[in-house]
Amino acid sequence: MWYKVKKIYQWSNLVWPKWKPWANTIAYYPLTSITQATDQSWNKLNGTVSWTITFWTNLWVDCASFNWWSNYITVPYDAIMNTNTFTLSMWLTKSNASDANKWAISRWTFNNQWWNFALCNYFNTNGGSFLINNTHSSSFTMFDWINKWVNVILTYDWSMGEVYVNSNKVLTYNKTFDMSSLTTKLIIWWYYNSSYCWQWNISEIILENKIWTAQERAAYYNSTKSKYWL
Numbered sequence: 001m002w003y004k005v006k007k008i009y010q011w012s013n014l015v016w017p018k019w020k021p022w023a024n025t026i027a028y029y030p031l032t033s034i035t036q037a038t039d040q041s042w043n044k045l046n047g048t049v050s051w052t053i054t055f056w057t058n059l060w061v062d063c064a065s066f067n068w069w070s071n072y073i074t075v076p077y078d079a080i081m082n083t084n085t086f087t088l089s090m091w092l093t094k095s096n097a098s099d100a101n102k103w104a105i106s107r108w109t110f111n112n113q114w115w116n117f118a119l120c121n122y123f124n125t126n127g128g129s130f131l132i133n134n135t136h137s138s139s140f141t142m143f144d145w146i147n148k149w150v151n152v153i154l155t156y157d158w159s160m161g162e163v164y165v166n167s168n169k170v171l172t173y174n175k176t177f178d179m180s181s182l183t184t185k186l187i188i189w190w191y192y193n194s195s196y197c198w199q200w201n202i203s204e205i206i207l208e209n210k211i212w213t214a215q216e217r218a219a220y221y222n223s224t225k226s227k228y229w230l
Helices: 214-228
Strands: 025-029 047-049 054-058 061-065 073-075 085-093 105-107 115-117 150-157 160-165 168-174 186-188 201-208
Touching (some): 150 214
Antiparallel strands (some): 047 073, 085 201
């Protein structure tokens, strides 16, 4: 016999099912701690939080809020990061459409040997681009995400990247780059210039060394979207 369960939501102290790390998970950051970015995968790649980061509830979701260039999380280098096949998933929201060039998560060096999971409004005020080794992809549209949460999934497999917003593909990006020898740390989010710092909210970062299938992307989005009021 099947029973329909009625969901009851409260405005505070919400308890949601946590995403469970998979066998291919490199790191998983719910971004709800006030002391460090705790990696809840088996690798324990914990990040150090700068004192100016705020962990708070935005649109009823616990998240990290980044407001200036000194706001960042540093994850020390680990060889497990050096994969040429990966999926990155993030939940993001912003408060206005005027800011541009705001990067969300990156590994970066001054000699341009880097990759950048950049939700970067480089080409327009409501979109972004994917960066590999200092090369911008074409722009993609973020849909309506002003004061709304969106799920962004980026995938890369040696020579091609793809971007999905709320499980819909918005970009295919051709760029070959060997990431196996990088020794750079992971940054969420900081840059040497305040013009590039992320100034909005980030929740639940997942990094995996595999490409999620269409079924996996849809399953993740559909299982978590109610937490973000979608």
